[in-house]
Amino acid sequence: MTDWAAHEGRCLIHLLPDVITLFHEYVQRNPSDPESGGILLGTVHGPHNQVVHATPPFPTDRRTRCSFDRGSEGHTEVADQFWRESSGIIRYIGEWHTHPEDYPSPSGIDLREWKISAAKRTDGRPVIGLIVGRKAIYIQSTSATGKALVYQALLGNCPALGH
Template identity: 45%
Template sequence: MQFMSFWATNDKRTLLHFSTATLETFCLHVQASDADCEAGGLLLGSVHGAHMLIEQATVPTAWDKRFRYLFERMPFGHKAIALSRWTASQGTVRYLGEWHTHPEDYPHPSGLDRSEWNRLSAKRLDKRPMLSVIVGRKALYVELVPSSGRGSVLTPVE
C-alpha cells in the first residue's frame, strides 16, 4: 500500500505534505481483512501560511472505542501526545485535525463523519479549517473542513 505524500486543493492555494511516519501510521491501520476494526487519531504538524506539514498521526489508544464501522476517539492519550509535541516544539507543532479508517477501497465521509468534523472544526481556537482524513484500503480521502460546513477536498499531487 502506497499513499501519496503531497496533496493540494483544486486551485493549488493550499498544499499539504504527509510525512513518511504519518503515511506509515495510516498503512499500519488499513482495514485489510473483514475482521479489522476502524482506527484513528489526531493529525499533528506545522502551518506555513496556507500550507501544512503533517508530521505525526497519533495511533489508537486502549481507551478508544473501535468497531468494524465505527471509531470513537477518547481524549486521554491523544491529548497528552498533542500537548507534549506542542510544548517540545515551542508551539510550532499543533493539532491540525483527525484521521480514521473506513473498510472501503475509496473512502467517503458518512453523515456521522460530517457532523463530527463540523463540531470539531467549530471548536478550533485558531479558527482554521480542520484537516480530516479517511484512510481506505486503496486511497485516502482528504478534506479541509471549515466550521461552516463542507470544505475543500484535496487531491494527490504527482
C-alpha cells in the same frame, strides 16, 4: 500519496513518511479489522499544512468494524507534548480514521464531526479530515463555517496504499 492540493494548488498538504507508515499499519485489510484513528499534528504555513505526526489508536478508544470514537486518554497528551517540545509550532491540525472500503468517502457522521471540530478550534483554522481506505486516502478541510475543500493527491506520488 504524500502531497495533496486543493483550491487549484493554493492549499497544500504534505504528509511526512512516518505518517504514511502509520496509516499502512492500520489499513482495514481483513474483515475482522476494526476502524482506527487519531489526531493529526503538524505545522501550518499560511494556507498550507505539513502533517508530522498522527496519533495511533489508544486502549480507551471505542473501535468497531464501522466506527471509531476517540477515548479520553492518549491523543491529547501526545498533542500537548508535541506542542510543548516544539514551542507551539507543532499543533493539532485535524483528525484521521480508517474505513473498510477501497476508496473511502466521508459518512454523514464524519462530515458533522469535522464541522463541530472546526467550530471548536480557537485559532480559527480549518480542520483536516483524513480517511484511510484500503487503496486510497481521502482528505478534506472543513472551516468553522462548515465550508469543505476536498484535496487531490498530486501526480508523481506513489499510487496507492494497497500492495
